[in-house]
Amino acid sequence: MRRAVCPGSYDPPTVGHLDVIVRTAALFDEVFVAILVNPRKQGLFAIEERVEMLKEITADLPGVQVESFSGLVVDYCRDRGAQALVKGLRGATDYDYELPMAHMNRHLTGVETLFLPGAPGQVYVSSSLVKEVARGGGDVTPFLPASVHARLVERLRLNPPV
Numbered sequence: 001m002r003r004a005v006c007p008g009s010y011d012p013p014t015v016g017h018l019d020v021i022v023r024t025a026a027l028f029d030e031v032f033v034a035i036l037v038n039p040r041k042q043g044l045f046a047i048e049e050r051v052e053m054l055k056e057i058t059a060d061l062p063g064v065q066v067e068s069f070s071g072l073v074v075d076y077c078r079d080r081g082a083q084a085l086v087k088g089l090r091g092a093t094d095y096d097y098e099l100p101m102a103h104m105n106r107h108l109t110g111v112e113t114l115f116l117p118g119a120p121g122q123v124y125v126s127s128s129l130v131k132e133v134a135r136g137g138g139d140v141t142p143f144l145p146a147s148v149h150a151r152l153v154e155r156l157r158l159n160p161p162v
Helices: 015-027 047-058 073-080 092-109 127-135 146-158
Strands: 003-008 030-036 064-069 084-089 112-117
Touching: 003 015, 003 073, 015 030, 015 047, 015 084, 015 112, 030 047, 030 073, 047 064, 047 146, 073 084, 073 092, 084 092, 092 112, 127 146
Parallel strands: 003 030, 003 084, 030 064, 084 112
Antiparallel strands: none
């Protein structure tokens, strides 16, 4: 059985994230969407909320499981029997950031990293940028799955920017 891990913070999950997950699910028997728990970072959404959102938007994808994890992603891969990490790349900056980690991960455990180029029209979409635009009152509807967009709008309504 071929298994892959799509790690990330997913705060919130965007259409770009979903595109990478869908494409990975077409290539592997099982895909683990792994949300990193980083106690040093305060996200807009709690880890449990991100897990719930990702389960909602991947519910129709066979073989996709959503979990959170802490520690090294390569240890998570080993524990799940995954052969590959799959990362979406928006451009050269992402590649420059991800390549050294891919080499280190391979050195540590032999897990390969596969890079998928971002879909045209989505390469500039990031969770950080979506949150910034939404906080400023911009329309981020095209960049988020509908259920995630609804949660983001509600979260910002309850916690308006100061």
